[in-house]
Amino acid sequence: MADTFLKLTVTLLLSFGIITEGQDVKDRYYPRYHLAPPYGWMNDPNGFSVFNNEYHLFYQHNPNSSFTSTVVHWGHAKSPDLVHWEHLPIALYPDQWYDAGGVFSGSTLVENDTMHVFYTGNINLEGQTPSTANKQAYATSTDGVTFTKYAGNPIIPAEDRQPNIRDPKVWKHGDTYYMVLGNSYNNDTLGRVLLYSSTDKISWKEESILDQSNGTMGYMWECPDFFELGGKFVLLFSPQGVAAEGDKYQNLYQTGYILGDFDYSTHKFTPTSEFKELDHGHDVYATQTVLDNDGRRIVVAWMDMWERNYPESNDGFTGLMTLPRELTLSSDGILIQKPVEGISRAKGRTLFPFKSYRHRQSRMYILRNKAGEINVHADGSEDLKLYIGSGPVQVSISYDADKGQVTLDRGGTDGIRRTEWKPDGQLKWRIFVDASSIELFCGEGEVTFTSRFFPEGPVEVRLAQQSRAEHVSVHEIQRTVPHGGYYNKHWCFLCHIG
Ligand code: FRU
Numbered sequence: 001m002a003d004t005f006l007k008l009t010v011t012l013l014l015s016f017g018i019i020t021e022g023q024d025v026k027d028r029y030y031p032r033y034h035l036a037p038p039y040g041w042m043n044d045p046n047g048f049s050v051f052n053n054e055y056h057l058f059y060q061h062n063p064n065s066s067f068t069s070t071v072v073h074w075g076h077a078k079s080p081d082l083v084h085w086e087h088l089p090i091a092l093y094p095d096q097w098y099d100a101g102g103v104f105s106g107s108t109l110v111e112n113d114t115m116h117v118f119y120t121g122n123i124n125l126e127g128q129t130p131s132t133a134n135k136q137a138y139a140t141s142t143d144g145v146t147f148t149k150y151a152g153n154p155i156i157p158a159e160d161r162q163p164n165i166r167d168p169k170v171w172k173h174g175d176t177y178y179m180v181l182g183n184s185y186n187n188d189t190l191g192r193v194l195l196y197s198s199t200d201k202i203s204w205k206e207e208s209i210l211d212q213s214n215g216t217m218g219y220m221w222e223c224p225d226f227f228e229l230g231g232k233f234v235l236l237f238s239p240q241g242v243a244a245e246g247d248k249y250q251n252l253y254q255t256g257y258i259l260g261d262f263d264y265s266t267h268k269f270t271p272t273s274e275f276k277e278l279d280h281g282h283d284v285y286a287t288q289t290v291l292d293n294d295g296r297r298i299v300v301a302w303m304d305m306w307e308r309n310y311p312e313s314n315d316g317f318t319g320l321m322t323l324p325r326e327l328t329l330s331s332d333g334i335l336i337q338k339p340v341e342g343i344s345r346a347k348g349r350t351l352f353p354f355k356s357y358r359h360r361q362s363r364m365y366i367l368r369n370k371a372g373e374i375n376v377h378a379d380g381s382e383d384l385k386l387y388i389g390s391g392p393v394q395v396s397i398s399y400d401a402d403k404g405q406v407t408l409d410r411g412g413t414d415g416i417r418r419t420e421w422k423p424d425g426q427l428k429w430r431i432f433v434d435a436s437s438i439e440l441f442c443g444e445g446e447v448t449f450t451s452r453f454f455p456e457g458p459v460e461v462r463l464a465q466q467s468r469a470e471h472v473s474v475h476e477i478q479r480t481v482p483h484g485g486y487y488n489k490h491w492c493f494l495c496h497i498g
Contacts, residue, residue: 024316025038025039025315025316025317025483026315026316027435027483028315028435028456029311029312029315029435029436029454030312030315030317030435030436030483031320031371031434031435031436031437031481032369032370032371032434032435032477032478032479032480032481033083033323033343033346033371033434033477033478033479033480033481034303034320034321034322034323034434034437034481035057035059035077035079035085035320035321035481036317036319036320036321036481037059037061037063037075037317037318037319038087038317038482039063039066039316039317040061040062040063040064040065040066040075040316040317040318041060041061041062041065041066041067041068041069041072041317041318041319042059042060042061042075042302042304042317042318042319042320042321043059043060043069043072043285043286043302043304043306043319044059044060044105044167044223044285044286044288044302045057045058045059045286045287045288045300045301045302045321046058046059046060046074046105046106046107046108046119046288047074047091047106047107047108047115047117047119048107048108048288048289048290048298048300049107049108049109049110049115049290050110050290050292050293051108051110051115051144052113052144053080053293054078054079054080054144055078055079055080055081055082055290055292055324056076056077056078056108056115056144057076057077057078057079057085057300057321058074058075058076058077058091058092058108059074059075059076059077059302059319059321060072060073060074060075060104060105060302061073061074061075061090063075063090066312066313066314066315066316066317066318067313067318069102070102071094071100071101071102072094072102072103072104073090073091073092073093073094073103074090074091074092074103074119075087075090075091076088076089076090076091076145078144081340081342081345082298082324082340082342083340083342083343083345083346083480084342084346084480084481085480085481085482086482087482088145089145091117091141091145091147092117092119092139092147092149096121096137096149096153097123098121098123098135098137098153098154099119099121099122099123099135099137100123100124101121101122101123101124101132102121102122103119103120103121103122104119104120104121104122104134104166104167105119105120105166105167105222105223105286106118106119106120106136106167106168106169107119107168107169107170107288109170109171109172109177109201111172113142114140114141114142115140115141115142115144115147116138116140116170116201117138117139117140117141117147118136118137118138118155118168118169118170118179119136119137119139119168120134120135120136120137120165120166120167120168121134121135121136121137121153121154122134122166123135123158130163130164130188132163132164133158133163134158134162134163134164134165134166135153135154135156135157135158136154136155136156136165136166136168136179136181136204137149137150137153137154137155138150138153138155138201138202150202152202155201155202155203155204156181156196156204162183162184162185163188164182164183164184164188164220165181165182165183165184165194166181166182166183166222167181167182167222167223167224168180168181169223169224169225169226169288170201171226171227173264174264175199176197176198176199177197177198177199177200177201178195178196178197178198178226179195179196179197179198179204180193180194180195180196180210180224180225180226181193181194181196181224182220182221182222182223182224182237182238183220183221184219184220184221185212188219188220189219190212190213190215190218190219191212191213191217191218191219191220191221191239191240191241192209192210192211192212192213192221193209193210193211193212193221193224193226193235193237194206194208194209194210195207195208195209195210195226195267195269197267207267208266208267208268208269210224210226210235210269211235211258211260211269211271213239216242216243217239217242217275218239218240218241218242218254219240219241220239220240220241221237221238221239221240222237222238222239222240222253222286223237223238223286223287223288224236224237225237225287225288225289226262226269227289227291227297228262229297229327229328229329229335230328230329231329232259232260232261232272232329232333233259233260233261233262233269234257234258234259234327234329234335235257235258235259235260235269235271236255236256236257236278236287236289236299237255237256237257238253238254238255238285238286238287239253239254239256239275240253240254241253242254247280247417247418247419248277249277250282250414250417251282251283251285251305252305252306252307252308253285253305253306254277255277255278255279255284255285255286255287255301256275256276256277256278257275257276257278257335258271258273258274258275258276259271259272259273259329259333260272260273272333273333276334276335277419278299278301278335278337278448279301279337279448279449279450280406280408280417280418280419280447280448280449281408281417281438281439281440281448281449281450281451282305282410282414282417282450282451282452283303283304283305283437283450283451283452284301284302284303284322284450285301285302285304285305285306286301286302287299287300287301288300288301289327296326297326297327297328298324298325298326298327298340299324299325299327299337300321300322300323300324300325301321301322301450302319302321302322303319303320303321303322303437303450303452304318304319304320304452310436310452310454311454312436312454320436320437322439322450323339323340323343323432323439324339324340325337325338325339325340325445325448326338326339326340326341330444330446334446336444336445336446337441337445337448338441338444338445339430339432339439339441339445343373343432343477346477346478346480347373347475347476347477347478348372348475348476348477348478349475349476350473350474350475351365351366351367351372351474351475351476352365353365353472353474362462362463362464362465363462363463363472364460364461364462365460365461365462365472365474366458366459366460366461367433367458367459367460367461367474367476368458368476369458369476369479370390370433370434370435370455370458370459371433371434371435371476371477371478371479372432372433372459372461372474372475372476372477373430373431373432373433373474373475373477374386374388374429374430374431374432374433374461374472374473374474375428375429375430375431375471375472375473375474376427376428376429376431376463376469376471376472377426377427377428377469377470377471377472378399378426378427378467378468378469378470378471379426379427379468379470380401380422380423380424380425380426380427381401382401382467382468383398383399383400383401383402383466383467384398384399384401384427384463384464384467384468384469385397385398385399385463385464385466385467386398386429386431386461386462386463386464386467387460387461387462387463387464388431388433388438388459388460388461389453389455389459389460390455390456390457390458390459390460391455391456391457393411393453393454393455393456394411395408395409395410395411395438395451395453396408396409396464397429397431397440397449398464399421399427403420404420404421404422405418405419405420405421406418406419406421406440406442406447406449408438408440408449408451410438410451410452410453417449417451419447419449421442421443421446421447423442423443424443426470428442428443428444429441429442430445432477433459433461434477436452436453436454436455437450437451437452437453438450438451438452438453461474
């Protein structure tokens with residue numbers, strides 16, 4: 001009776017516009033097995049960690065709009081296997097003087113059954129140039145759900161000469177804690193990564209400049225990560241302001257790595273490689289890695305890019321994460337990326353091809369729910385082309401055997417991304433499609449392309465007429481991420497009523 005009365009009242013209030021109805025997050029572009037926000041906005045992965053044998057992934061989140069990041073919070077999800085995700089309550093709100101302009105990116109270190117969170121508090125300085133300032137802050141959690149900000153924050157105060165200094169990534173080596181921070185210096189014209197150390201996680205000392213732009217590598221380096229892999233140290237970061245060069249650096253901002261040697265006693269990093277792009281598609285930015293309990297180094301990235309208007313914003317959400325990928329280092333100094341093993345547990349039906357008369361007899365597979373894995377093996381000495389799409393929205397992936405190049409073309413303006421790759425013998429492509437995204441892993445994962453696309457209907461997969469493959473298999477992938485939710489911030493207290 002009380003419920004009926006309440007429902008009636010709500011209906012009346014809604015019809016007179018006294019309260020605003022929320023919006024269902026639409027399913028058409030919402031990923032089935034990639035982590036996305038339940039509603040609202042998502043950007044960078046944060047605080048990637050293992051706590052009580054579960055993976056935790058936080059992310060930059062605006063729960064109030066899917067159109068813009070504005071004042072970001074830390075959204076939160078957890079998973080037993082990096083494939084099945086559960087949404088958790090928002091972990092950090094911008095509710096302090098030092099983070100009122102946004103709880104920016106950061107990391108989580110797990111020690112003694114406690115999550116130690118390091119993040120950047122952003123402040124907007126109205127009427128001042130520069131208009132923002134970053135300070136580093138600290139919070140803890142013992143239950144992995146609720147977080148307490150340290151009363152003595154900020155732990156690293158902003159310095160006027162360094163308004164852009166952010167995205168702390170913290171790890172422990174021996175008895176010492178280390179932190180890398182991304183920074184812009186020389187009046188915001190050059191990017192660099194700074195190294196700090198601490199013995200108590202609270203007071204930090206600047207130790208060295210790990211590496212810096214020589215002028216060609218951009219004005220700001222965001223989201224740095226620094227770790228040992230295969231006998232080398234990897235400095236992974238996202239530089240802004242790198243000019244396009246041939247097929248390279250085609251996106252607004254880049255993500256890539258420099259390999260080198262590092263000496264903990266001098267804090268000196270000696271690069272032994274050039275900057276290399278991590279991915280060659282349109283939509284990878286702001287990576288973060290975790291070293292898990294099995295000793296795997298796993299990377300995840302925001303599968304999006306700043307300053308693009310994605311159609312999903314109209315559906316109540318924006319942004320998703322890439323598949324978590326295990327990293328290894330090849331003998332020739334390339335980061336190899338492999339989708340985490342757990343993904344095979346989400347496999348659904350194997351699809352059988354049928355002849356398509358529309359496409360003059362070519363064999364076609366149809367992913368009705370737009371989610372699947374495609375494996376193609378072919379003779380590496382021949383050209384190959386594959387189409388994936390729905391109606392006018394098509395992505396083509398092609399291999400040019402003479403030039404030794406792979407091209408992904410998602411159509412429209414700026415649709416093409418290309419890089420060099422020559423398979424060692426057999427050509428192998430592993431492709432993941434998920435509602436509005438494609439991830440292509442070439443060979444063992446030495447070259448990847450990650451791009452968004454927006455098919456309306458079921459996704460068709462077919463080889464071009466002239467292409468020959470030795471093996472093509474297509475599997476559906478089941479839903480492992482709860483679909484969106486109800487964007488009902490205006491009357492959430494009523495949302496549990498029948
Ligand atoms: C990278 C970034 C970070 C910052 C965050 C703000 O995409 O600009 O440097 O902490 O996003 O949302």
